Amino acid sequence: MSQDLIRETACAVVDKLRSGDVSPLELLDVVEKRISEVDGKVNALPILCFQRARDSAKALMRKPAGARGLLAGLPVPIKDLTDxxxxxxxxxxxxxKDNIPAKSDLMVENLEANGAxxxxxxxxxxxxxxxxxxxEVFGATLNPWDTSKSAAGSSGGAxxxxxxxxxxxxxxSDMGGSLxxxxxxxxxxxxxxxxxxxxHTPKSGIDRNLGVVGPMARNVEDLALLLDAMSGDYADDPLSLPxxxxxxxxxxxxxxxxxxxxxxxxxxxxxxxxxxxxITRKAAERFAExxxxxxxxxxxxxEAHECFHVLRAFDFAITKANLLRTKRDLLKPEVIWNIEExxxxxxxxxxxxxxxxxxMTARAVEFFKTYDLLLTPTTIVPxxxxxxxxxAECAGKRFDNYVEWLGIVYAITLACCPSLSLPCGFTASGLPVxxxxVGAPRGDAQVLAGAKVLEDILGLRGTTPIDPKVQK
Incomplete structure (x- = not known):
């Protein structure tokens, strides 16, 4: 199959899967070749499971085309936090480093049932x-726009x-901006x-909700398609929505x-x-068009900084305290700090x-009675x-800890609002911004609709995928 398929949108590739123009197995061949050409330069996908994928694809292809789910056999990577x-x-x-789970997370089971x-x-x-x-297991993932730069995190590989x-x-997944x-x-x-x-499968606490699972894509429509494939209520997750x-x-x-x-x-x-x-102000103002x-x-x-510091630390304590007691020497300093806090x-x-x-949530609900959407920079630095x-610092201010620079995204987390990051421009040195x-709580549809309107105005769709720009 042509490597040009990597430049197609997910929606277009799913249409080709449904029509029979391509098969899941052919797509796996395409993406495996692309990984062999590219990943050595950026280290995004350190764990591959193509034999499992091909077995899954063959099983899916035995079903009628109309019974293969929303994604119809589209290959999808999973973050290395999820079983x-x-x-x-x-x-x-x-x-x-040697952990191989016997059972998949509920989210993965649902995605696969929907054709992933x-x-x-x-x-x-x-x-x-x-x-x-x-x-310490796989090393760093590098930013393809400039491989001397960070890809951020924690969903940096994705x-x-x-x-x-x-x-x-x-x-x-996203707690303090990780998507x-x-x-x-x-x-x-x-x-x-x-x-x-x-x-998703609850772990360590049923009511943990600072962190959520979510989609990432190269454009808003593709992202919405994946969110459709991920959504739904299941008894195994009592907090899940229909x-x-x-x-x-x-x-x-x-x-x-x-x-x-x-x-x-x-x-x-x-x-x-x-x-x-x-750059972000100029993009927001274009909504006037x-x-x-x-x-x-x-x-x-x-209150966002104080609130997040406490609730994040509590989350680390209930999920990782036993590791601190038994494996402290294998934990990085930031994780130890979180647990001890x-x-x-x-x-x-x-x-x-x-x-x-x-x-904060009550004030968000009141705010969105006046405004349809709130726009901010996604990150405070390039x-x-x-x-x-x-x-460690920005615009002359030195931060007290290693997460404070993320306040502009974790404030949204605390207020229970859905939000997405949309490409809106580039710095003078060519780095993305x-x-x-942001929308009202449960306003996912409004966020997607508004983001697509702005995406069309800005005209930046299609700037990815790129070949890594290797800096030595």
Missing amino acids: VAGVLNTQGSPIF VVYAKSNTPEFGAGANTFN AVALATGMAWLAQG RSPAAFCGVVGMRPSIGRVA APTTSFLSAAQSGKKPKRIAYSPDLGITPVDPEVKA AGAIVEEAHPDWR GLKLTVEQLERAEAQRVG PFPIEHRYV GVQV
């Missing part, structure tokens, strides 16, 4: 901690696979959907234009690189943080040097 039966799941940690063919695991930082994709044509769609930040750094689209939108009556792809294609847009360069809580601020009123405004989310928490701190989150573990498109 895929019979495939290595390291979580980026030496502790689990899993062929690879995408790289992630250890336990998804830190917005720079490197670990973003790079998309940007380089090693995937048409990719799955990831949105790498999408911005790599020039693709990544979405944190509403809580419960994508069912799939909407109107598909997310239909919502993205609806052409529905927002009437009133808010833009905030910083949400009132963070410094932002001046070039990033200028669709007839929208664009104003500078944001909810009062001043969680173990020091008092009930009074948790009480305060939960109340802060309730207040892609930074790969050897920097995190962003993303604008964050």
Whole structure:
């Protein structure tokens, strides 16, 4: 099959699968060849499972074409935090470097039931901690726009696979921007959907909802297609939501234009690189071309840093405290810090943080009675040097810890809002910049519709995939 297929949209390739113009096996051949040509330069997909994928594809092809699910046999990589039966799941940690789960996560089972063919695991930082994709098991994932730069994280492998044509769609997860930040750094689209939108196997706590699973793609329509394939309610995940009556792809294609847009360069809580601020402001203002009123405004989310620090630390404590007790010498310093911060928490701190989150969400709901969407920069800086573990300062402000630079995305997490990162321009040095498109809680369809309108105005669709620009 022609390698030109890697440049096709996911929607177009799925149409070819449904018509019989291509088969899942042929697509696996195409993507395997592309990986052999490209991945050695960026290290996005360190775990491959093509024999399993071909077995799955053959089983799928024995079904009638109309019974092969929404994705119809499209290859999809899974982030190396998520269990895929019979495939290595390291979580980026030496502790689990030989871990092969016997059963897939509920999300993977649902994706495969909807016609996804899993062929690879995408790289992630250890336990998804830190917005720079490197670990002691597989090393660092490099940004294809400039391989001396970070791809962000924690879904960095997924973003790079998309940007380089090693995937048409990719799955990831997001607590403090882990789908949105790498999408911005790599020039693709990544979405944190509403809580419960994508069912997954609960671990360590039924009501854990800071982190969610979501889709990543090269354009808004492709992303909506994957979200449709991921959505639905299942008893195994008691927080999961029913799939909407109107598909997310239909919502993205609806052409529905927002009437009133808010833009905030910083949400009132963070410094932002001046070039990033200028590029995202210019993109937001172009909503006026669709007839929208664009104003500078944001909810009062001043508690975001304190609230997120406490709730994130608590999450690490309940999920990783036993590893600290038994495998401390194999954990990276940032993970140890997160767990120890969680173990020091008092009930009074948790009480305060939960109340802060309730207040932030209430103010978000009120804010979106006036504005259809809120736009901000997705990241406060452009892609930074790969050897920097995190962003230590921005615009003259030095941060207190290694996650504070992510406030502009984790504030949205705390307020329970769906949001996506959309490519909106490039720096003077040619690095991608993303604008964050935020909607009201459960307003996933409105976010997708608005993002597609802006995507059409900006005209940047099709800038990926690219061949890596190797810097020595």
